[in-house]
Amino acid sequence: MRILVFGESGQVATELRHQAEVTALGRDLADLNDPDACAARVTAMDADVVINAAAYTAVDKAESEDELAHVVNGLAPAAMARAAAARGIPFLHISTDYVFSGTGAAPWVESDPVDPPNAYGRSKLAGEEGVRAAGGRHAILRTSWVFSSHGANFVKTMLRLSESRDTLNVVEDQIGGPTPAADIAAALLAMAKAMQAGHAGGTYHFGGTPWVSWADFAREIFAQAGRKMVVNGIPTTDYPTPAARPLNSRMDCTAIQNDFGISAPDWKAGLSKVLKDLGV
Numbered sequence: 001m002r003i004l005v006f007g008e009s010g011q012v013a014t015e016l017r018h019q020a021e022v023t024a025l026g027r028d029l030a031d032l033n034d035p036d037a038c039a040a041r042v043t044a045m046d047a048d049v050v051i052n053a054a055a056y057t058a059v060d061k062a063e064s065e066d067e068l069a070h071v072v073n074g075l076a077p078a079a080m081a082r083a084a085a086a087r088g089i090p091f092l093h094i095s096t097d098y099v100f101s102g103t104g105a106a107p108w109v110e111s112d113p114v115d116p117p118n119a120y121g122r123s124k125l126a127g128e129e130g131v132r133a134a135g136g137r138h139a140i141l142r143t144s145w146v147f148s149s150h151g152a153n154f155v156k157t158m159l160r161l162s163e164s165r166d167t168l169n170v171v172e173d174q175i176g177g178p179t180p181a182a183d184i185a186a187a188l189l190a191m192a193k194a195m196q197a198g199h200a201g202g203t204y205h206f207g208g209t210p211w212v213s214w215a216d217f218a219r220e221i222f223a224q225a226g227r228k229m230v231v232n233g234i235p236t237t238d239y240p241t242p243a244a245r246p247l248n249s250r251m252d253c254t255a256i257q258n259d260f261g262i263s264a265p266d267w268k269a270g271l272s273k274v275l276k277d278l279g280v
Protein backbone atom coordinates (compact mmCIF):
# COMPACT_ATOMS: atom_id res chain seq x y z
CA MET A 1 0.00 0.00 0.00
CA ARG A 2 1.52 3.37 -1.07
CA ILE A 3 0.75 5.84 1.72
CA LEU A 4 1.05 9.59 1.24
CA VAL A 5 1.34 11.50 4.54
CA PHE A 6 0.99 15.26 4.98
CA GLY A 7 3.28 16.24 7.86
CA GLU A 8 6.77 15.03 8.65
CA SER A 9 8.04 16.25 12.00
CA GLY A 10 4.82 16.34 14.05
CA GLN A 11 4.04 13.79 16.76
CA VAL A 12 1.72 11.57 14.70
CA ALA A 13 3.62 12.02 11.42
CA THR A 14 6.86 10.95 13.12
CA GLU A 15 5.20 7.79 14.47
CA LEU A 16 3.68 7.02 11.05
CA ARG A 17 7.17 7.25 9.53
CA HIS A 18 8.54 4.91 12.20
CA GLN A 19 5.78 2.32 11.83
CA ALA A 20 5.36 2.09 8.04
CA GLU A 21 6.99 2.88 4.74
CA VAL A 22 5.33 6.16 3.82
CA THR A 23 6.00 9.20 1.64
CA ALA A 24 5.89 12.06 4.15
CA LEU A 25 5.63 15.66 2.93
CA GLY A 26 6.93 18.32 5.32
CA ARG A 27 6.07 22.00 5.18
CA ASP A 28 8.81 22.58 2.56
CA LEU A 29 7.08 20.24 0.07
CA ALA A 30 3.46 20.85 1.06
CA ASP A 31 2.49 24.06 2.88
CA LEU A 32 -1.07 23.71 4.19
CA ASN A 33 -1.41 27.47 3.97
CA ASP A 34 -1.63 26.79 0.21
CA PRO A 35 -4.56 24.31 -0.10
CA ASP A 36 -4.38 24.14 -3.92
CA ALA A 37 -0.72 23.13 -3.79
CA CYS A 38 -1.59 20.35 -1.29
CA ALA A 39 -4.40 19.12 -3.55
CA ALA A 40 -1.97 19.12 -6.49
CA ARG A 41 0.37 16.86 -4.48
CA VAL A 42 -2.45 14.34 -3.99
CA THR A 43 -3.27 14.48 -7.70
CA ALA A 44 0.36 14.08 -8.79
CA MET A 45 1.50 11.31 -6.43
CA ASP A 46 0.57 7.75 -7.15
CA ALA A 47 -0.74 6.91 -3.66
CA ASP A 48 -3.27 4.26 -2.60
CA VAL A 49 -4.27 6.22 0.50
CA VAL A 50 -3.66 9.72 1.93
CA ILE A 51 -3.26 10.51 5.64
CA ASN A 52 -3.25 14.13 6.80
CA ALA A 53 -1.14 14.39 9.98
CA ALA A 54 -0.27 18.09 9.63
CA ALA A 55 -2.22 20.80 11.42
CA TYR A 56 -2.08 24.16 13.16
CA THR A 57 -2.03 22.95 16.81
CA ALA A 58 -1.10 26.07 18.82
CA VAL A 59 -4.40 26.36 20.70
CA ASP A 60 -3.84 29.73 22.40
CA LYS A 61 -2.09 31.35 19.41
CA ALA A 62 -5.01 30.35 17.16
CA GLU A 63 -7.15 32.93 18.97
CA SER A 64 -5.10 35.68 17.28
CA GLU A 65 -4.29 33.74 14.08
CA ASP A 66 -7.71 32.33 13.37
CA GLU A 67 -7.52 33.01 9.61
CA LEU A 68 -4.28 31.04 9.26
CA ALA A 69 -5.68 28.23 11.46
CA HIS A 70 -8.82 28.14 9.29
CA VAL A 71 -6.81 27.76 6.07
CA VAL A 72 -4.43 25.10 7.49
CA ASN A 73 -7.00 23.10 9.49
CA GLY A 74 -10.13 23.80 7.46
CA LEU A 75 -9.49 24.61 3.79
CA ALA A 76 -6.35 22.49 3.20
CA PRO A 77 -7.81 19.14 4.40
CA ALA A 78 -10.96 19.87 2.35
CA ALA A 79 -8.87 20.47 -0.80
CA MET A 80 -6.80 17.32 -0.17
CA ALA A 81 -9.97 15.28 0.39
CA ARG A 82 -11.50 16.54 -2.89
CA ALA A 83 -8.33 15.56 -4.77
CA ALA A 84 -8.34 12.12 -3.09
CA ALA A 85 -12.04 11.69 -3.97
CA ALA A 86 -11.28 12.54 -7.61
CA ARG A 87 -8.61 9.82 -7.63
CA GLY A 88 -10.94 7.38 -5.86
CA ILE A 89 -8.57 6.80 -2.92
CA PRO A 90 -9.39 6.91 0.83
CA PHE A 91 -8.50 10.05 2.80
CA LEU A 92 -7.77 9.76 6.54
CA HIS A 93 -7.84 12.86 8.71
CA ILE A 94 -7.33 13.60 12.42
CA SER A 95 -9.61 15.83 14.49
CA THR A 96 -9.99 16.72 18.13
CA ASP A 97 -12.02 16.60 21.34
CA TYR A 98 -11.96 20.43 21.13
CA VAL A 99 -14.85 20.33 18.60
CA PHE A 100 -17.09 19.66 21.64
CA SER A 101 -18.29 22.34 24.05
CA GLY A 102 -17.18 20.36 27.10
CA THR A 103 -20.45 20.64 29.01
CA GLY A 104 -21.76 17.80 31.17
CA ALA A 105 -19.87 14.67 32.17
CA ALA A 106 -21.16 12.09 29.70
CA PRO A 107 -18.61 10.68 27.25
CA TRP A 108 -19.07 12.19 23.77
CA VAL A 109 -20.26 9.87 21.00
CA GLU A 110 -19.61 10.59 17.33
CA SER A 111 -23.16 11.80 16.62
CA ASP A 112 -23.23 14.32 19.50
CA PRO A 113 -23.70 17.97 18.51
CA VAL A 114 -20.46 19.88 18.07
CA ASP A 115 -19.87 23.38 19.48
CA PRO A 116 -16.17 24.26 19.67
CA PRO A 117 -15.16 26.55 22.56
CA ASN A 118 -12.17 28.13 20.77
CA ALA A 119 -10.70 29.17 17.38
CA TYR A 120 -8.58 26.02 17.06
CA GLY A 121 -11.68 23.84 17.59
CA ARG A 122 -13.65 25.88 15.04
CA SER A 123 -10.86 25.47 12.47
CA LYS A 124 -10.74 21.69 13.09
CA LEU A 125 -14.52 21.50 12.75
CA ALA A 126 -14.27 23.30 9.39
CA GLY A 127 -11.78 20.61 8.35
CA GLU A 128 -14.18 17.82 9.35
CA GLU A 129 -17.01 19.44 7.40
CA GLY A 130 -14.81 20.01 4.35
CA VAL A 131 -13.59 16.42 4.34
CA ARG A 132 -17.15 15.07 4.57
CA ALA A 133 -18.38 17.46 1.85
CA ALA A 134 -15.62 16.29 -0.54
CA GLY A 135 -17.75 13.24 -1.19
CA GLY A 136 -15.02 10.59 -1.22
CA ARG A 137 -14.36 7.66 1.09
CA HIS A 138 -12.82 9.12 4.24
CA ALA A 139 -12.13 8.53 7.93
CA ILE A 140 -12.01 11.25 10.57
CA LEU A 141 -10.31 10.14 13.77
CA ARG A 142 -11.10 12.45 16.69
CA THR A 143 -8.44 12.13 19.35
CA SER A 144 -7.29 14.05 22.44
CA TRP A 145 -4.33 15.16 24.58
CA VAL A 146 -1.67 13.66 22.28
CA PHE A 147 1.83 12.97 23.65
CA SER A 148 5.03 11.39 22.39
CA SER A 149 8.78 11.78 22.74
CA HIS A 150 8.78 14.14 19.70
CA GLY A 151 7.48 17.67 19.30
CA ALA A 152 5.68 19.75 21.89
CA ASN A 153 3.22 18.20 24.34
CA PHE A 154 2.07 18.27 27.99
CA VAL A 155 4.44 15.47 29.09
CA LYS A 156 7.48 17.34 27.81
CA THR A 157 6.20 20.62 29.29
CA MET A 158 5.81 18.97 32.73
CA LEU A 159 9.29 17.43 32.57
CA ARG A 160 10.79 20.78 31.55
CA LEU A 161 9.02 22.65 34.35
CA SER A 162 10.17 20.06 36.91
CA GLU A 163 13.77 21.08 36.22
CA SER A 164 13.27 24.52 37.72
CA ARG A 165 10.32 24.03 40.11
CA ASP A 166 9.18 21.70 42.85
CA THR A 167 5.53 22.80 42.93
CA LEU A 168 3.07 23.28 40.06
CA ASN A 169 -0.55 24.42 39.78
CA VAL A 170 -2.42 22.26 37.28
CA VAL A 171 -6.10 22.31 36.37
CA GLU A 172 -8.13 19.55 37.95
CA ASP A 173 -11.58 20.09 36.42
CA GLN A 174 -10.75 19.34 32.75
CA ILE A 175 -11.14 15.60 32.23
CA GLY A 176 -10.07 13.64 29.15
CA GLY A 177 -7.99 10.85 27.68
CA PRO A 178 -4.26 11.34 27.09
CA THR A 179 -3.37 9.54 23.85
CA PRO A 180 0.05 8.26 22.78
CA ALA A 181 0.87 9.38 19.20
CA ALA A 182 2.22 5.87 18.54
CA ASP A 183 -1.24 4.38 19.12
CA ILE A 184 -2.86 6.98 16.85
CA ALA A 185 -0.42 6.09 14.06
CA ALA A 186 -1.11 2.37 14.54
CA ALA A 187 -4.88 2.99 14.47
CA LEU A 188 -4.62 5.08 11.29
CA LEU A 189 -2.53 2.42 9.54
CA ALA A 190 -5.00 -0.32 10.52
CA MET A 191 -7.92 1.83 9.32
CA ALA A 192 -6.12 2.61 6.05
CA LYS A 193 -5.62 -1.10 5.44
CA ALA A 194 -9.27 -1.86 6.19
CA MET A 195 -10.46 0.97 3.97
CA GLN A 196 -8.25 -0.15 1.11
CA ALA A 197 -9.99 -3.51 1.48
CA GLY A 198 -13.39 -1.80 1.19
CA HIS A 199 -14.32 -0.49 4.67
CA ALA A 200 -16.57 2.56 4.26
CA GLY A 201 -14.83 4.70 6.91
CA GLY A 202 -16.65 7.44 8.84
CA THR A 203 -16.05 9.52 11.97
CA TYR A 204 -14.54 7.76 15.01
CA HIS A 205 -13.41 8.65 18.52
CA PHE A 206 -10.04 7.37 19.77
CA GLY A 207 -8.64 8.55 23.10
CA GLY A 208 -6.58 7.07 25.91
CA THR A 209 -8.08 5.20 28.85
CA PRO A 210 -8.76 5.72 31.74
CA TRP A 211 -10.04 9.30 31.74
CA VAL A 212 -8.07 11.62 33.97
CA SER A 213 -7.68 15.30 34.85
CA TRP A 214 -4.63 17.26 33.63
CA ALA A 215 -3.55 17.43 37.30
CA ASP A 216 -3.68 13.65 37.75
CA PHE A 217 -1.97 13.22 34.37
CA ALA A 218 0.83 15.48 35.68
CA ARG A 219 1.03 13.48 38.94
CA GLU A 220 1.41 10.23 36.98
CA ILE A 221 4.13 11.79 34.77
CA PHE A 222 6.13 12.79 37.86
CA ALA A 223 5.51 9.44 39.59
CA GLN A 224 6.72 7.45 36.57
CA ALA A 225 9.65 9.83 36.03
CA GLY A 226 10.64 9.54 39.71
CA ARG A 227 10.51 13.31 40.17
CA LYS A 228 9.44 14.79 43.49
CA MET A 229 6.90 17.42 42.48
CA VAL A 230 3.91 18.74 44.37
CA VAL A 231 0.96 19.18 41.98
CA ASN A 232 -1.72 21.51 43.34
CA GLY A 233 -5.03 20.79 41.63
CA ILE A 234 -6.73 24.07 40.69
CA PRO A 235 -9.96 25.03 38.92
CA THR A 236 -9.77 26.24 35.30
CA THR A 237 -10.90 29.68 36.48
CA ASP A 238 -7.56 30.00 38.33
CA TYR A 239 -5.56 29.27 35.13
CA PRO A 240 -6.65 31.91 32.59
CA THR A 241 -5.61 31.25 28.99
CA PRO A 242 -6.45 33.06 25.71
CA ALA A 243 -8.40 30.00 24.46
CA ALA A 244 -11.15 28.37 26.50
CA ARG A 245 -10.73 24.57 26.91
CA PRO A 246 -13.57 22.04 27.30
CA LEU A 247 -14.08 20.74 30.85
CA ASN A 248 -15.45 17.44 29.58
CA SER A 249 -13.19 15.85 26.96
CA ARG A 250 -14.26 12.24 27.66
CA MET A 251 -14.69 10.47 24.32
CA ASP A 252 -16.61 7.22 23.93
CA CYS A 253 -14.47 4.85 21.85
CA THR A 254 -17.00 2.05 21.38
CA ALA A 255 -17.56 2.61 17.64
CA ILE A 256 -13.93 2.17 16.56
CA GLN A 257 -13.77 -1.00 18.68
CA ASN A 258 -16.93 -2.39 17.07
CA ASP A 259 -16.16 -1.37 13.47
CA PHE A 260 -12.38 -1.84 13.29
CA GLY A 261 -11.51 -3.94 16.38
CA ILE A 262 -9.26 -1.11 17.62
CA SER A 263 -9.18 -0.66 21.43
CA ALA A 264 -8.69 2.59 23.31
CA PRO A 265 -5.00 2.78 24.28
CA ASP A 266 -3.75 2.45 27.87
CA TRP A 267 -2.07 5.84 28.25
CA LYS A 268 -0.09 4.88 31.39
CA ALA A 269 1.68 2.12 29.42
CA GLY A 270 2.22 4.59 26.54
CA LEU A 271 3.65 7.13 28.98
CA SER A 272 6.14 4.61 30.30
CA LYS A 273 7.41 3.95 26.72
CA VAL A 274 7.67 7.66 25.97
CA LEU A 275 9.66 8.33 29.18
CA LYS A 276 11.98 5.46 28.26
CA ASP A 277 12.48 6.95 24.76
CA LEU A 278 13.26 10.31 26.37
CA GLY A 279 15.83 8.65 28.62
CA VAL A 280 13.91 9.65 31.77
Ligand SMILES: NC(=O)C1=CN([C@@H]2O[C@H](COP(=O)(O)OP(=O)(O)OC[C@H]3O[C@@H](n4cnc5c(N)ncnc54)[C@H](OP(=O)(O)O)[C@@H]3O)[C@@H](O)[C@H]2O)C=CC1
Residues within 6 Å of the ligand: 007, 008, 009, 010, 011, 012, 013, 026, 027, 030, 031, 032, 033, 052, 053, 054, 055, 056, 057, 072, 094, 095, 096, 097, 124, 143, 144, 145, 146, 147, 151, 152, 181
Ligand atom coordinates in the same frame (compact mmCIF):
# COMPACT_ATOMS: atom_id res chain seq x y z
N1 LIG B 1 -1.43 17.58 19.81
C1 LIG B 1 -2.60 17.23 20.39
O1 LIG B 1 -2.72 17.21 21.62
C2 LIG B 1 -3.76 16.84 19.54
C3 LIG B 1 -3.70 16.81 18.16
N2 LIG B 1 -4.80 16.49 17.42
C4 LIG B 1 -4.70 16.47 15.96
O2 LIG B 1 -3.81 15.42 15.61
C5 LIG B 1 -3.13 15.75 14.41
C6 LIG B 1 -1.65 15.55 14.61
O3 LIG B 1 -1.23 16.40 15.66
P1 LIG B 1 0.24 16.36 16.25
O4 LIG B 1 1.00 15.27 15.62
O5 LIG B 1 0.12 16.48 17.72
O6 LIG B 1 0.76 17.75 15.68
P2 LIG B 1 2.10 18.50 16.04
O7 LIG B 1 1.75 19.80 16.65
O8 LIG B 1 3.07 17.60 16.71
O9 LIG B 1 2.66 18.77 14.58
C7 LIG B 1 1.94 19.49 13.65
C8 LIG B 1 2.61 19.30 12.32
O10 LIG B 1 1.90 20.07 11.35
C9 LIG B 1 2.84 20.80 10.61
N3 LIG B 1 2.30 22.04 10.11
C10 LIG B 1 1.77 23.07 10.80
N4 LIG B 1 1.44 24.07 9.95
C11 LIG B 1 1.76 23.62 8.71
C12 LIG B 1 1.66 24.18 7.42
N5 LIG B 1 1.16 25.41 7.20
N6 LIG B 1 2.07 23.45 6.37
C13 LIG B 1 2.60 22.23 6.55
N7 LIG B 1 2.73 21.65 7.74
C14 LIG B 1 2.31 22.34 8.81
C15 LIG B 1 3.98 21.07 11.56
O11 LIG B 1 5.11 21.34 10.80
P3 LIG B 1 6.36 22.16 11.40
O12 LIG B 1 7.09 21.16 12.22
O13 LIG B 1 7.07 22.61 10.17
O14 LIG B 1 5.78 23.29 12.20
C16 LIG B 1 4.06 19.77 12.32
O15 LIG B 1 4.84 18.84 11.64
C17 LIG B 1 -3.58 17.16 14.06
O16 LIG B 1 -4.63 17.08 13.14
C18 LIG B 1 -4.10 17.71 15.37
O17 LIG B 1 -5.08 18.72 15.18
C19 LIG B 1 -5.97 16.12 17.98
C20 LIG B 1 -6.10 16.10 19.34
C21 LIG B 1 -5.00 16.43 20.23
Ligand SMILES: Cc1cn([C@H]2C[C@H](O)[C@@H](COP(=O)(O)OP(=O)(O)O[C@H]3O[C@@H](C)C(=O)[C@@H](O)[C@H]3O)O2)c(=O)[nH]c1=O
Residues within 6 Å of the ligand: 057, 058, 059, 096, 097, 098, 143, 144, 145, 146, 153, 154, 157, 168, 169, 170, 171, 174, 214, 239, 241, 245
Ligand atom coordinates in the same frame (compact mmCIF):
# COMPACT_ATOMS: atom_id res chain seq x y z
C1 LIG C 1 1.64 24.06 31.54
C2 LIG C 1 0.37 24.01 32.36
C3 LIG C 1 -0.85 23.80 31.75
N1 LIG C 1 -1.97 23.78 32.50
C4 LIG C 1 -3.27 23.50 31.86
C5 LIG C 1 -3.66 24.39 30.70
C6 LIG C 1 -4.62 23.52 29.93
O1 LIG C 1 -5.91 23.63 30.48
C7 LIG C 1 -4.08 22.11 30.16
C8 LIG C 1 -3.30 21.55 28.99
O2 LIG C 1 -2.39 22.50 28.56
P1 LIG C 1 -1.71 22.50 27.14
O3 LIG C 1 -1.64 23.91 26.70
O4 LIG C 1 -0.47 21.70 27.20
O5 LIG C 1 -2.71 21.69 26.25
P2 LIG C 1 -3.51 22.10 24.94
O6 LIG C 1 -2.61 22.76 23.98
O7 LIG C 1 -4.79 22.75 25.27
O8 LIG C 1 -3.79 20.62 24.43
C9 LIG C 1 -4.69 20.43 23.39
O9 LIG C 1 -3.99 20.49 22.17
C10 LIG C 1 -4.82 20.44 21.05
C11 LIG C 1 -3.94 20.46 19.79
C12 LIG C 1 -5.84 19.37 21.09
O10 LIG C 1 -6.39 18.97 20.05
C13 LIG C 1 -6.36 18.91 22.43
O11 LIG C 1 -6.81 17.58 22.41
C14 LIG C 1 -5.37 19.08 23.55
O12 LIG C 1 -4.38 18.09 23.56
O13 LIG C 1 -3.23 22.20 31.31
C15 LIG C 1 -1.95 23.95 33.87
O14 LIG C 1 -2.98 23.94 34.55
N2 LIG C 1 -0.73 24.16 34.48
C16 LIG C 1 0.44 24.21 33.77
O15 LIG C 1 1.52 24.42 34.37
